[in-house]
Amino acid sequence: MELTDYCTEITERKSELKESDDNLGLRIMCPEYSGDYIDVKTFPLPKKEGSFILCWNLKKEGTLYAAIKPYQPSFCYRCEYAPGEKTQYHTHDYIELAYIVKGEFKQRIMGNDILFQKGELCLIDKNCPHQDFLGGQDSIIIFLGLANEIFDQVMVENIGEEKLLDFLRTALLKQKDIRQFLHFKPKDMEDNKLNEMFLAVFKELEHHDAATKYICKGYIIRILHHLSTSYEFRLSNEQRKKMNWLIYEEIKRYIEENYESITIKELISKFHYNEDYYNRLLKEKLGMTYLEYVQELRLSNALKLLKSTDMTVEMVANRVGYQNKGYFYKIFLDKYNTTPAKLRKQR
Numbered sequence: 335m336e337l338t339d340y341c342t343e344i345t346e347r348k349s350e351l352k353e354s355d356d357n358l359g360l361r362i363m364c365p366e367y368s369g370d371y372i373d374v375k376t377f378p379l380p381k382k383e384g385s386f387i388l389c390w391n392l393k394k395e396g397t398l399y400a401a402i403k404p405y406q407p408s409f410c411y412r413c414e415y416a417p418g419e420k421t422q423y424h425t426h427d428y429i430e431l432a433y434i435v436k437g438e439f440k441q442r443i444m445g446n447d448i449l450f451q452k453g454e455l456c457l458i459d460k461n462c463p464h465q466d467f468l469g470g471q472d473s474i475i476i477f478l479g480l481a482n483e484i485f486d487q488v489m490v491e492n493i494g495e496e497k498l499l500d501f502l503r504t505a506l507l508k509q510k511d512i513r514q515f516l517h518f519k520p521k522d523m524e525d526n527k528l529n530e531m532f533l534a535v536f537k538e539l540e541h542h543d544a545a546t547k548y549i550c551k552g553y554i555i556r557i558l559h560h561l562s563t564s565y566e567f568r569l570s571n572e573q574r575k576k577m578n579w580l581i582y583e584e585i586k587r588y589i590e591e592n593y594e595s596i597t598i599k600e601l602i603s604k605f606h607y608n609e610d611y612y613n614r615l616l617k618e619k620l621g622m623t624y625l626e627y628v629q630e631l632r633l634s635n636a637l638k639l640l641k642s643t644d645m646t647v648e649m650v651a652n653r654v655g656y657q658n659k660g661y662f663y664k665i666f667l668d669k670y671n672t673t674p675a676k677l678r679k680q681r
Contacts, residue, residue, distance in 0.1 A: 335533075336529070336533075337435055337529040337530075337532055337533045337536075338435055338436050338474060340533055340536060340537075341389050341391060341435060341436075341474045341476070341536075342391060342474070344389065344401045344403070344410065344536075344540070345389055345390075345391040345399035345400055345401045345410050346391065346399050346410060347410050350401075350407075350408055350409045350410045351409075351410055351411075351412055352409050352410070352411050352412070353411075353412050353413065358409075358411065359411055359413060361375065361378065362388065362398075362400045362402070362411050362413075363390070363398055363400065363413060363415070363421060363468075364421055364422045364424070365415065365419060365420075365421060365422065366419070366420045366421060366422050366423070366465065367422055368422065369423075371422070371423070372423045372424060372425060372463050373422050373423070373424035373425075374424065374425050374426070374427060375424050375425070375426045375427070376426075376427050377426075377427060377428045377479060377481050378402060378405070378479075379404065381428075381481040381482070381483050382481075382483055382547070383404070383481070383546075383547050384480070384481055384483055384484035384547045384550065384551060385478060385479060385480055385481065385484055385535075385539070385547070385550050385551075385554060386402060386403065386404065386405075386478075386479045386539065387402070387403050387476055387477065387478055387479070387532075387535065387536055387539055388400065388401075388402050388476075388477040388479070389401050389402075389403075389474070389475070389476050389477075389536075390473075390474065390475045390476075390477070391474050392437070392468060392469070392472065392473045392474070392475070393472055394417070394469060394470060394471050394472050395417075396414055396415050396416060396417055396469065397412060397413075397414055397415075398411075398412065398413050398414075398415055398468065399411070399412050400412075403536060403539040403540045403542070404539050404540065404542040404546070408540075415468045415469065416468075416469075417468070417469030417470070418467065418468070418469050419467075419468045419469065420442070420465050420466065420467055420468070421465045421466045421468070422465065423442075423463050423464070423465045424463070424464070424465065425460065425461050425462060425463050425464075426458070426460055426479070427460055428460060428479045428480055428481050428482075429457065429458070429459060429460060429479070429480040429481075429482075429502075430457070430458045430477055430478070430479055430480070431455060431456070431457050431458075431477070431478040431480065431557075432450070432455060432456045432457075432458070432475055432476070432477050432478075433455045433475065433476045433478070433528065433532060434450050434451060434452050434453065434454050434455070434473070434474075434475055435452070435474040435475065435476055435529070435532075436452060436472065436473055436474040437452060437470070437471045437472050437473030437474065438450060438451050438452065438470060438471060438473060439466070439467075439473055439475050440466075440467035440470070441456065441464050441465065441466055441467065442464060442465050442467070443456075443458070443462065443463075443464040443515055444462065444463060444464070444513055444515075447467075448517065450517070453519075453520050453523060453525075453528075454517065454518060454519050454520070455517075455518040455528075455561065455565070456515060456516070456517055456518070457501065457515060457516040457518070457561075458515045459501070459504075459513065459514045459515060461513055462513040462514060462515050463513070464515075476532055476536075478532075478535070478554075478557075480554065484547075484551055484554065485502065485606070498516070498558065498561065498562045498567070499606075500578070500581075501514060501516055502558075503581055503605065503606060503607075504580055504581060516567045517567060518561055518565040518566070518567045519565060519566045519567070520564065520565055520566075521564055521565060521566055522564065525564055527560055527564070528557065528560060528561075531553055531556055531557050531560065532557070534553050535550055535553045535554070535557075538550050538553070581605070581615075582615055582619055584605075585601065585605055585612065585615065586616075586619075586620075588601070588604065588605075589601075589624075589627065589628065589631070590631060593628055593631040593632055593635070593654070593655065594632070594653065594654055594655040595655060596628060598612065598624060601624075609624075612624045628655075629665065632654040632655050632656065633654075633665065633666060633669050633670075635653075635654050636650050636651065636653075636654045636662075636666065636674070637670065637677070639653060639654070640674055640677055640678050641677075647659070647662075647663075647674045647675060647678070650674065651674075662674070
């Protein structure tokens, strides 16, 4: 079965049809009700599931058919809309990848109206406000929701394109003010590989058992890798600089909060960069490698403890991350031209 036929079939099942304005309907398509308010749409499943799909099947005469997978009990939803109507401005607490399977799709993203054609995609970050236009022509749009929990080192290592990696790494940061999205256009208009991949994800999510989240993760890696190699997209220099600065600040903050026990493997696991990246980043921003910066933090905090507490030298060394007292003495002497014991006596 083709993706278009499958989307039509699962959204128009008469036996599962719901027609109401309950909370489920408002989650699927909430009409605009205020120009000043931004809704926040939450992940509709436990986030450990990793992903879900919402499918819109829009009819130009003014009918929306829709379905979410996985969802229990299974359903399809129908509602009427006025052509040209917009959804309420909203953001998500997850990353959204929208794929135009059929027709076209118009969105207003951060105040800019963007028309997406068949085969194009839009990747929208968690805090990026946008709204959707309804009507125009018969269209099918797939919205793939991705929770932070789905991303790990294995996934990002298989994506390939640095611009896409920068986007995802920034999207996963806890503290950021950047609002970002990517518009993907296929290099080859005859490329139908994404249709096959999305169809596989859709069927797996509809099947939904204990293995689904792991199987879907593999499919999503393939989708993101294909986007990074077979689609055109770009980041502005200004956006990229801001993203790099946010990443640097988050990494630096994490090191400062965990300097006593931090390891390079821990950084790689959390931020998904290779070891050389951290050395280059910190050298560029601080003039120190990763190890030099960690040592600087440990020694400066050891100095404070020696001056302000009655902890023994060995206790101070252990507190800041050094289990070898002799090594601590050596690097302390190199840094401050005195031993910890002599410094203690000078208080």
